[in-house]
């Protein structure tokens with residue numbers, strides 16, 4: 001049996017990393033645990049902590065049967081530590097150590113860089129739970145409420161995965177970082193979360209669905225890049241986390257799809273053909289297509305910032321060190337060292353947007369972002385099918401990558417969603433055409449009324465096609481206490 005196939009489900013912390021035999025790490029994690037529960041109660045979902053939620057819990061690493069579904073109170077969720085099974089003889093797949101055996105311990109010379117990557121990854125997980133903590137009160141159905149909480153507990157579990165790596169492999173400074181992960185707060189002026197997008201609000205369910213579609217997918221891309229790591233415990237951790245990520249993106253993709261479905265049906269029933277007749281559409285109590293486009297613009301641009309600078313020596317160093325690879329590095333067929341390769345990057349040169357060939361090593365953030373954009377384009381095309389089927393003349397579109405950016409090449413200029421450069425005055429005048437205005441926010445906030453009756457849905461969203469775990473339409477996904 002390869003190392004990592006046996007899962008110990010008896011102790012406080014379900015795991016397949018041999019915690020029962022590893023007293024030091026077990027003790028460190030058991031010491032960290034109460035602070036985590038305090039954090040969950042203080043900063044996790046508001047309310048519903050005593051409710052029984054029909055949740056999936058990861059209990060194994062066998063791809064065919066890694067999870068069970070049952071009613072659980074969230075604070076009693078089994079936040080386990082599960083690494084994908086060890087691949088015997090695994091080699092470092094890229095960088096200057098390419099072909100050497102993968103590291104089972106932290107390579108001393110890269111210790112700080114590795115710790116930073118793990119801390120940044122870990123920081124995003126509790127941040128997203130904090131951002132989503134108020135959404136339960138306005139859930140459009142029990143089905144959606146359950147999906148929100150599923151995403152939340154799994155992001156909590158992802159924090160455990162990173163904290164395990166810090167406690168196991170980084171000693172005293174790892175312990176300090178693990179504490180700090182419970183101390184930073186999304187949006188806090190003094191102790192913010194590390195990355196920009198994780199300090200933004202998630203004020204309503206349309207934002208939640210856009211976030212899980214766009215931002216959880218950055219999670220997927222970054223985890224894929226870290227799954228290639230020469231530091232084997234990080235690779236194994238990320239590989240397992242990716243199995244859960246698919247559901248988070250499903251929640252976002254289908255959430256937006258169901259909103260579009262409802263809007264288009266309501267317009268069809270009322271005989272409204274013009275998608276820009278926002279007032280008429282809003283009188284139907286559904287979300288108009290132009291505001292969905294604005295939310296898309298916002299969440300896409302916020303998420304692009306998470307890829308970092310287009311030209312980055314951090315990214316080049318992490319690649320050369322063998323710590324962070326490219327998307328599906330092991331499927332690529334070049335030399336995996338990239339010393340002579342170049343890559344095209346859109347840059348801002350004297351206020352204009354131009355494409356330049358740059359050394360591939362310094363363009364790795366850009367490359368991952370390109371892989372990401374390809375994926376979201378496919379998702380947006382699926383959303384557009386719903387609109388087209390309803391015969392409404394409207395197409396959702398990704399804005400230009402330079403639009404509304406706070407990090408990187410385009411953070412100093414303003415462009416419209418088509419990529420035309422605007423001066424400050426034009427941007428200020430037209431911003432509310434491109435991004436949700438306070439009126440848009442108020443309209444959506446007004447729609448957000450909870451619907452907690454079994455099998456029923458708020459009027460602005462269509463029911464899902466199938467239930468979770470094949471449950472029937474009127475299944476009680478959350479027993480609210």
Ligand code: BYC
Pocket residue numbers: 117118120121124125128155194195196197215216217218219220222223305306307308309310311312313314315324365407
């Ligand atoms: N906000 O060389 P650069 C997820 C900083 S999401 C604030 O371009 P690098 C999830 C940067 O830290 C996935 N600061 O950066 C999703 C650096 O600072 P220092 C999370 C930023 O390192 C949904 C400086 O600017 N995982 O899992 O190439 C729900 C120079 O920048 C930002 C990871 O991100 C920003 N947006 O790239 C739940 C993977 N961008 O060091 C969970 C680990 C850059 O000079 N992280 N800066 O002080 C990384 O790989 C890299 O840290 C980044 C940045 C890709 C984020």
Ligand code: FE
Pocket residue numbers: 125154155158219
């Ligand atoms: Fe996560």
Ligand code: FE
Pocket residue numbers: 155216219245248
């Ligand atoms: Fe996620």
